[in-house]
Amino acid sequence: MKTKRHGAVLGLIAAGALLLTACGSDENTPGAGSTSAAGDSAAVPVECGGKSNLSAEGSSAQKNAIDTFVQAYGQKCAGQNLAYNASGSGAGVKQFNGSQVDFAGSDSPLSESKGEIAAAAERCEGNPAWHLPLVFGPVALGYKLEGVADLTLSGEVAAKIFNGGIKKWNDPAIAALNSGASLPDKEIKVVYRSDESGTTDNFQLYLETASKGAWTQGAGKQFKGGVGEGKEKSAGVAQAAGSVDGAITYVELSFAQDNKLSIAKIDNGSGPVELNEETVGKAIDAAQIKGTGNDLVLDLKSIYGSSTAGAYPLLLATYEIVCSKGYDADTAKAIKAFLTVAATTGQDGLADAGYAPLPKAFQEKLLTAIKAIA
Structure with a gap:
């Protein structure tokens, strides 16, 4: 079973580089995107501290990945923790928009028609929420x-x-x-x-x-x-x-x-x-980012109808939904530390958990967005 899982994961690692080509990343120089983030992730600085116990809720699809991130976070930032309730994406968004948790995990973006984008902006003190895709599968x-x-x-x-x-x-x-x-x-x-x-x-x-x-x-x-x-x-x-x-x-x-x-x-x-x-x-090669700036919403719908030979068309990306601004200083500091660990050393254990470690170029996009959280 583990052999099959690793096969799919290795494909996602290699394919992640192709995602950046489709996204038009300026950082996708030849060879850059084909390298897993794990190689030099330890060199990325993490400013530990702030709120000791973060809370998050949402996608059960990413629970095992979050468990891996939490372990790495505790090792990097002694005394810091995140409690994650894998209640499902819908419940996670509701809890985030209701200010009951610090961020949400969701397998799909916030819905404008359901008022989720507006509710998130209100929760974030009038600032937009960002979608940060940390887990692919x-x-x-x-x-x-x-x-x-x-x-x-x-x-x-x-x-x-x-x-x-x-x-x-x-x-x-x-x-x-x-x-x-x-x-x-x-x-x-x-x-x-x-x-x-x-x-x-x-x-x-x-x-x-x-x-x-x-x-x-x-x-x-x-x-x-x-x-x-x-x-x-x-x-x-x-x-x-x-x-x-x-x-x-x-x-x-x-x-x-x-x-x-x-x-x-x-x-x-x-x-x-x-x-x-x-x-x-082959399927991830067709993925594009449709969000603007640091809001990294992926356009996966173009994959679903593709007739490209040899492309498996049924994929999802799991987002961490965070406030771009509007946190108190302690919460913002801890969230940035957790997400930085998750996007760097936290990626090291994802293959064993059945997920895809981020390629280096996409890791850099995420770190840019994480650093901008205030």
Whole structure:
């Protein structure tokens, strides 16, 4: 299991350099982006101190990464700690906007239509919140189906599974993508996130973009497919899918692996694509930053509808949502110290946790934004 995980992670490390090309980074000189941040991260100064006990809440997809960051933070800044509640992206944003935590973790950006951007600005004393992407990872279509270890799905077929248009594993549409496979006459049991989740938002954006009109339910952090059984958090859906033959869910790669789920290939129009280092790298190559200045919002939607051969199209980035200004001096100092550690020495343990360490050039973009927090 760990070998598979490291394969995907290594692909993300290599592909992270390509992300900077797509973003137009001035710092992406030849060879610079291909190096992990871990190599010289210890040289980045960290000004410890300020608030002793920070609090944050949100994305369960990044919980294991945050645990790694907290450990590194405590080693670098003795007596300093962060308490992270992996309650889901939606809950994290609500707690941040309600001034109940110091920052939020979210798998999708703040929503203007829901008033989240305005609420965050109010919470930040009239200043905008920034999105700082610290954790990257692919989303797996994880399933458990006895006798079927190799399965291909398309965006259109996945949409029909998750909105109830396809109910049986031997449906002709699935069979057409899996010539020669012995598919059972078994009911498909959809498992979805019942709590508000950025993973759900990204997954539904993918379905909306890649399904050729089969997904009409829209996107958002609440699952809108109208079928299946809901479970809370990434661990909850992965555990539920892993316990029932015929189940399928959408979940971050590490959770799918931990629960021994099979992972479907995705046919984006150019043939079946396995989730691995090369295919994830090709997908991240298309990512662009659509935020301005130090607000590093990524435009991943362009990936979802791509028909690039060999590109795995289902990815997410997890943001730390922070106030650009508006913290008291002690809180700002501690947040900057924690995020600096997270973006530098904290990256060293991410591969073992199933995530992708930041490439050096993207690390520098994050450090610039972190330094500007006030």
